[in-house]
Amino acid sequence: MASERSPMGAINMSDKTIDRLAGATPVRVARKIKGLSDRAIAWIFVGPTIFLLLAVNIFPLIWTINLSFTNFKANRLNREVEYIGLRNYERILGDSDIWLSMQATAHFLFWTLFFQVLIGFTLAWLINKKFKGNDLWTTIIVLPMMLSPAVVGNFWTFLYQPQIGLFNYIVTFFTGADPSSFEMLGSVDLAPWSIVIVDTWMWTPFVMLICLAGLRSIPDYIYEAAEVDRASKLRQFFTITIPMVLPFLMLAVLFRGIENFKMFDLVVQLTGGGPGSVTEMASINLKREAFEKWRTGYSSAFAIILFVTVFGLASIYVKALNKVKER
Amino acid sequence: MKQLTLATVGALSVAASTLSTAVQAEDLTLCWAAWDPANALVELSKGFEEQSGHTMNFEFVPWPNFADRMLNELNSGGKLCDLLIGDSQWIGGGAENGHYVKLNDFFDSEGISMDDFAPATVYAYSTWPKGTPNYYALPAMGDANGWFYRKDWFERDDIKAAYKEATGDELGEPKTQKEMLQIAQFFQGREIDGKKVYGAAIFTERGSEGITMGVTSALYPWGFKYENTPGKYDMEGAVNSAESVEALEFYKEFYETATPPGYTNSYMGESLDAFKSGQVAMAMNWFAFFPGLYADADTGGDKIDFFVNPPQNNAGSTLGGQGISVVSYSDKKEASLEYIKWFANPEVQAQWWSMGGYSAHNSVLNSETFPDSAPFAGDFLLAMENVQDFWQEPAYAELLLAMQKRVHDYVVAGQGTAQEALDKLIEDWTEVFEDEGKL
Numbered sequence: 001m002a003s004e005r006s007p008m009g010a011i012n013m014s015d016k017t018i019d020r021l022a023g024a025t026p027v028r029v030a031r032k033i034k035g036l037s038d039r040a041i042a043w044i045f046v047g048p049t050i051f052l053l054l055a056v057n058i059f060p061l062i063w064t065i066n067l068s069f070t071n072f073k074a075n076r077l078n079r080e081v082e083y084i085g086l087r088n089y090e091r092i093l094g095d096s097d098i099w100l101s102m103q104a105t106a107h108f109l110f111w112t113l114f115f116q117v118l119i120g121f122t123l124a125w126l127i128n129k130k131f132k133g134n135d136l137w138t139t140i141i142v143l144p145m146m147l148s149p150a151v152v153g154n155f156w157t158f159l160y161q162p163q164i165g166l167f168n169y170i171v172t173f174f175t176g177a178d179p180s181s182f183e184m185l186g187s188v189d190l191a192p193w194s195i196v197i198v199d200t201w202m203w204t205p206f207v208m209l210i211c212l213a214g215l216r217s218i219p220d221y222i223y224e225a226a227e228v229d230r231a232s233k234l235r236q237f238f239t240i241t242i243p244m245v246l247p248f249l250m251l252a253v254l255f256r257g258i259e260n261f262k263m264f265d266l267v268v269q270l271t272g273g274g275p276g277s278v279t280e281m282a283s284i285n286l287k288r289e290a291f292e293k294w295r296t297g298y299s300s301a302f303a304i305i306l307f308v309t310v311f312g313l314a315s316i317y318v319k320a321l322n323k324v325k326e327r
Numbered sequence: 328m329k330q331l332t333l334a335t336v337g338a339l340s341v342a343a344s345t346l347s348t349a350v351q352a353e354d355l356t357l358c359w360a361a362w363d364p365a366n367a368l369v370e371l372s373k374g375f376e377e378q379s380g381h382t383m384n385f386e387f388v389p390w391p392n393f394a395d396r397m398l399n400e401l402n403s404g405g406k407l408c409d410l411l412i413g414d415s416q417w418i419g420g421g422a423e424n425g426h427y428v429k430l431n432d433f434f435d436s437e438g439i440s441m442d443d444f445a446p447a448t449v450y451a452y453s454t455w456p457k458g459t460p461n462y463y464a465l466p467a468m469g470d471a472n473g474w475f476y477r478k479d480w481f482e483r484d485d486i487k488a489a490y491k492e493a494t495g496d497e498l499g500e501p502k503t504q505k506e507m508l509q510i511a512q513f514f515q516g517r518e519i520d521g522k523k524v525y526g527a528a529i530f531t532e533r534g535s536e537g538i539t540m541g542v543t544s545a546l547y548p549w550g551f552k553y554e555n556t557p558g559k560y561d562m563e564g565a566v567n568s569a570e571s572v573e574a575l576e577f578y579k580e581f582y583e584t585a586t587p588p589g590y591t592n593s594y595m596g597e598s599l600d601a602f603k604s605g606q607v608a609m610a611m612n613w614f615a616f617f618p619g620l621y622a623d624a625d626t627g628g629d630k631i632d633f634f635v636n637p638p639q640n641n642a643g644s645t646l647g648g649q650g651i652s653v654v655s656y657s658d659k660k661e662a663s664l665e666y667i668k669w670f671a672n673p674e675v676q677a678q679w680w681s682m683g684g685y686s687a688h689n690s691v692l693n694s695e696t697f698p699d700s701a702p703f704a705g706d707f708l709l710a711m712e713n714v715q716d717f718w719q720e721p722a723y724a725e726l727l728l729a730m731q732k733r734v735h736d737y738v739v740a741g742q743g744t745a746q747e748a749l750d751k752l753i754e755d756w757t758e759v760f761e762d763e764g765k766l
Contacts, residue, residue, distance in 0.1 A: 071762065074402060075398065075402040075420065075424065075724075076424060076721070077402075077424070078423075078424065078425065097732075161589055162588040162589040163587070163588055163589065180588040180589075183588060183589050183591065185589070185591065185592070186588075186589055186590075186591030186592075186739070188740045188741060188742070268534075271592070272532075272533045272534040272592055273533060273534070274533040274591065274592055274735055274739060274740065275533070275591050275592075275735065275739040275740040276533075276732075276735050276736035276737075276739060276740025276741075276742050277732060277735075277736055277740070278740060288728060291395070291399070292395065292724055292728055293724055293725040293728055294402070294724065294725075295725070295762075
C-alpha cells in the first residue's frame with residue numbers, strides 16, 4: 001500500500017488510496033455515515049467486538065462470581081437457590097483433596113516445564129547447527145505436537161501396558177527387570193511421572209520451535225565480534241546465546257505453563273486421574289464437581305480461585321518477561 | 328349403483344384410515360447404553376413399528392459416557408430422547424427433578440400391573456420414593472453382577488489335581504467369596520497350554536461407577552448396609568461396620584493377588600477382553616453380557632459356565648438393570664406411552680428374553696422352562712432374589728463419585744486403611760445429605 005509517514009510519525013495514506021477506498025464504499029452506506037463523527041464510526045466498528053467480548057467473556061465471569069456465593073446446582077433447577085456467603089470458598093480452601101489436586105497440578109507443571117525447556121532448548125541448539133538433513137529432522141521432531149491429545153493418550157496407554165507395552169520392554173531391555181513387574185499408569189509412584197513423560201514427548205517440539213526462532217534471530221555479527229574479542233564458545237553461549245534467547249524461552253514457558261495448568265484431555269485418557277487420585281489435576285477435579293456432581297456454586301468458587309491463581313501468576317510472569325525484554 | 332356407492336365408501340374409509348395412521352405416526356427416539364441388549368432391543372422394536380406405524384430411532388451411548396451424556400440431556404430439558412432406559416440410580420433424580428413422566432395413571436388406564444413384574448425390579452427400577460407405589464418407569468432389563476469362568480480349565484484333570492494338592496479342596500464353582508479368592512490365587516501366574524494366565528478380572532475403574540460396582544459385590548455378601556435405619560441416613564456403624572471393613576480388605580487382597588498386571592482402571596469391556604483373550608480363569612460382569620459370552624466362538628459354549636456372586640455372611644449381588652421411562656420434555660408422550668404398553672405385553676416380554684434381553688416379567692421368570700432356557704438363567708433368578716442397589720437419591724452422582732474416590736484410593740492406590748476409607752466415605756456422604764437438607 002502506498003503510504004507516507006507524516007512529520008508526527010502517523011501514517012498517511014496517499015490521496016489515490018483514499019479515493020479508491022471511498023469509491024468502494026456503496027453510495028447508500030456513504031450517505032448514511034456522512035455526518036457521523038470519527039468517534040461514532042469507530043464505535044460502529046468496535047461495538048460488535050466489545051458486545052461479543054462482554055457476552056462471551058465478561059458476563060459469564062460475573063455470573064460465575066455470583067454463582068460462587070450460592071448453593072446452586074444446575075441439575076436441581078426446581079430447588080431454591082440460597083446465598084451462602086463465602087462458605088464455598090471456605091470449604092474449598094479447607095478441603096485436603098483440593099490441595100492434593102493442586103499439588104498434583106504443581107508437580108505436573110513444574111516437571112513438564114523443566115524437561116520441555118531443557119530438552120526443547122537443547123534440540124533447538126542442535127538443530128540450529130547447519131548440518132545435512134537439518135530440515136528433515138526438524139519435521140520429524142515436531143510430529144508429536146501435530147497429533148490430537150486423545151490419540152496420544154490412547155496410544156501411550158498401550159505403550160505403557162505392562163504385559164505387551166513397548167515402553168516396559170524398552171525399560172526391561174536396559175534394566176533386565178520383568179516387564180510386568182512395574183506399572184507406569186497403575187503405580188502411585190510412577191503414574192505422575194508417566195504423564196510428565198507423555199506431555200514432554202508431545203510438547204517439547206513446541207518449545208524447541210520457539211527457541212529455534214530465538215536462536216535464528218541472533219545476528220551472526222555478534223558472534224563474529226565475540227570471536228574477534230577471543231571469547232570462548234562457553235562464554236559466547238552464556239553471554240550472547242542465553243540472554244538473547246531468554247525472552248523467547250520465557251514466552252514458551254508462559255504458553256506451556258498456562259496450557260498445563262488447565263491440562264485435562266491427555267491425563268483423562270491416560271489415567272483418568274488415578275490410581276486413586278494421584279494424577280487428579282485441578283481441572284479434572286473441577287470438571288467432576290461441575291458436571292458430574294453438579295455442585296455448580298461450589299465449582300464456580302473453585303473456578304474463580306483457579307482463575308485468580310493463573311491470572312495472578314501470569315501477570316507477575318509477564319512483568320518479569322517485559323523486564324527481560326527491556327534489558 | 329349400490330355397488331358403486333359401497334365401493335366409494337370403502338375406498339374413502341381406507342383412505343381415511345391411512346390418513347389417520349399417517350397423521351399419528353411419530354418418529355420416536357429411545358436412548359440407552361450401547362451394549363449387547365441394545366442391539367436385541369432394536370430387533371425387538373421392529374414388532375412395535377409394524378404394529379403401531381411409528382418409527383423407532385435409537386441413541387446408544389457407550390457405558391463410560393452414558394450417565395454424563397444422558398444426565399446432561401435431562402438436566403438441560405433436551406428433547407433428544409422420547410423414551411429413556413436410564414440406570415436404576417437415576418430414578419430419584421428423574422422423579423424429583425421432573426425428568427420422568429409419572430406412570431401411575433397410565434398403568435391404571437391400560438391395566439398394566441406392577442404385580443406382574445419381579446418385586447425386586449419394581450422396587451429398584453420403578454418406584455420413588457423407594458418402595459412407594461409411585462411409578463416412574465417400567466422394569467425393562469433385569470440385571471445383576473455375576474461371574475463366569477473357564478469351565479474347560481476347571482474340568483481338566485491336571486489342573487484339578489494341582490488345585491487339590493495346593494489347597495486340599497476340590498476345584499469347582501466357588502461357594503463363598505473366600506473360596507473364590509482361593510481359586511483365583513491358584514490360577515494367578517499359572518501356565519496353561521504354554522501361556523501365563525491370571526486369577527480373575529474384577530472391576531477397578533475410577534471414572535464412572537466401575538470400582539463401586541465391583542466393591543459392593545464384596546460388601547453386600549459381608550452384610551454391608553447403607554443405613555442402620557432405612558430412610559434415616561444414619562450411616563455410622565453401618566457403612567463402616569467391622570464386616571464392611573473386612574469386605575473392603577478382601578477386595579483389595581483380591582485386586583493385589585489375583586488380577587492381571589495393569590488392571591488398575593478396568594470395567595465391563597476390560598473384563599470381557601481379559602476373559603475372551605484367555606487371560607483369566609474367572610471374571611465378574613453383568614448378566615446382560617452372558618448371552619454374548621456363551622455364544623462366543625472361542626471361549627463360549629462348552630468352555631464357559633456361570634455362577635451367581637458367592638455369599639459370605641449372607642447372599643448378596645450388586646443390582647444392575649434399568650427401567651424404561653417416558654421423558655417429560657418429549658413432544659411425543661402419547662406415542663412413547665404406546666411403546667411402554669406394547670413392551671409390557673407378556674408375549675413381547677417372552678420374545679425379549681429369547682432375543683437376549685433380561686425380562687423382569689413374572690410370566691417369563693416364573694415359567695417352568697425359564698431356569699433351563701439358558702446356562703445362566705437359573706443363576707440370574709438366584710441373583711435377583713438377593714440384589715442390593717446403590718443409593719438412588721437425587722444426589723446419587725455425588726454419592727457415587729465420593730465412593731469411587733474413597734475405594735479407588737484404598738484398593739488401587741493403596742492409600743490409608745479400609746477403616747479410614749469407609750470413615751471418610753461417611754463424611755463425604757454426610758456432607759451431601761446435609762446439602763440436600765436430609766440431615
